[in-house]
Amino acid sequence: MIILVVNAGSSSLKYQLFDMSKELVLAKGLCDRIGINGSFVKHNTHDGRSVVKEIEMKTHKDAIASLMRVLIHEEWGVIKDLSEISAVGHRVVHGGEKFIKSVLIDDEVMKTLEECSELAPLHNPPNITGIKACQQVLEGTPQVAVFDTAFHQTMPKKAYMYALPYEYYEKYKIRKFGFHGTSHKYVSERAAVLLNKPLEELKIVTCHLGNGSSIAAVDGGKVIDTSMGFTPLDGLPMGTRCGTIDPALVTYLMHKEGLSSEEMDYIMNKKSGVLAVSGVSSDFRDLDDAVEQGNERAKLALELFAYHVRKTIGSYAFAMGGLDAVVFTAGIGENNGNIRKMACEGLEFFGISLDDEKNSVRGQEIDVSTEDAKVRVLVIPTNEELAIAKETLKLIS
Numbered sequence: 001m002i003i004l005v006v007n008a009g010s011s012s013l014k015y016q017l018f019d020m021s022k023e024l025v026l027a028k029g030l031c032d033r034i035g036i037n038g039s040f041v042k043h044n045t046h047d048g049r050s051v052v053k054e055i056e057m058k059t060h061k062d063a064i065a066s067l068m069r070v071l072i073h074e075e076w077g078v079i080k081d082l083s084e085i086s087a088v089g090h091r092v093v094h095g096g097e098k099f100i101k102s103v104l105i106d107d108e109v110m111k112t113l114e115e116c117s118e119l120a121p122l123h124n125p126p127n128i129t130g131i132k133a134c135q136q137v138l139e140g141t142p143q144v145a146v147f148d149t150a151f152h153q154t155m156p157k158k159a160y161m162y163a164l165p166y167e168y169y170e171k172y173k174i175r176k177f178g179f180h181g182t183s184h185k186y187v188s189e190r191a192a193v194l195l196n197k198p199l200e201e202l203k204i205v206t207c208h209l210g211n212g213s214s215i216a217a218v219d220g221g222k223v224i225d226t227s228m229g230f231t232p233l234d235g236l237p238m239g240t241r242c243g244t245i246d247p248a249l250v251t252y253l254m255h256k257e258g259l260s261s262e263e264m265d266y267i268m269n270k271k272s273g274v275l276a277v278s279g280v281s282s283d284f285r286d287l288d289d290a291v292e293q294g295n296e297r298a299k300l301a302l303e304l305f306a307y308h309v310r311k312t313i314g315s316y317a318f319a320m321g322g323l324d325a326v327v328f329t330a331g332i333g334e335n336n337g338n339i340r341k342m343a344c345e346g347l348e349f350f351g352i353s354l355d356d357e358k359n360s361v362r363g364q365e366i367d368v369s370t371e372d373a374k375v376r377v378l379v380i381p382t383n384e385e386l387a388i389a390k391e392t393l394k395l396i397s
């Protein structure tokens, strides 16, 4: 069974083609600069062929059509005929309160997706454009939507409501939604496999730490709380996002600096986070280098980030009334042993204890805790595309 996974942005479209019988990535790549001069397709195959080709792509439909030609191309192709593609799985950022799991897309679903666009105006519209493009080019092929928000829909009301006038929830759906759900779901399920225990019996805190970072409390396979909120700006400080701050600072700074709401939004999303604290970079590799050269603010940025990770893990352990495992994933979680160490140090009283040697391993599934630790600390590389492909397969089977 061959499944195409599509992640459509405003001017780019990432894809992976899976042979699900072996969970093998036959090909992956992206169509970039869609609708802009100099658009190109970058394509890599499982057997080491790769190509970057300039192709005019004015619309997402052009991009999907170009991608299809590449997939069956004599030289770069990995399938003989497009009919071999059994289904397409789409990453959709926001499913609102309507979608609590992945869905097979029909007209009704498309209508609801359009309604959800208001909640994610930057992300959902290009996701929808990607779906429409696939519907046109691959007519009759089942399309599935997999949502970043869906896994978090099990949160109880006390966790997702804000203490704001209730009418805002009723009028505008102002509430916590949470993001990175596909990743949190994937790594929590993998954790159960690694720990050889049913997911239903486990209390897990999953830490997705990348450019965007979020943490989830997964109790018995269900999210009971997560750090991102109505938008992905909330929670941990991130590469360029401020995360949780005193909400009164927003109007205070707007007055002090004479900022418009758009300017304030831009500062909190693009000019804050570890970039702002360090004054160096949003990338943790650059911060590590700067710390080595004695940069104090870079050191502070790492400490501040790890401190927020640490106290979020702690609060979620309390929220769940116990903790069996902490999972680290995504760019930083998978590769940065120092952040894992800073987040977990001195917690032996709580059953958390890292094995320094194991913790120095990068980018592979590994239990990095000491033999006797009661709480297991796991590093599990996330694979959102494979998770989307699996969901898609499940829905069409």
Ligand code: ADP
Residues within 6 Å of the ligand: 209, 210, 211, 212, 239, 282, 283, 284, 285, 286, 330, 331, 332, 335, 336
């Ligand atoms: P995104 O949220 O954009 O998917 P990633 O999950 O790729 O982001 O995470 C980006 C962060 O992960 C960067 O701060 C980067 O420093 C860190 N990172 C990614 N790969 C590595 C690596 N191989 N070694 C160390 N750090 C890495």
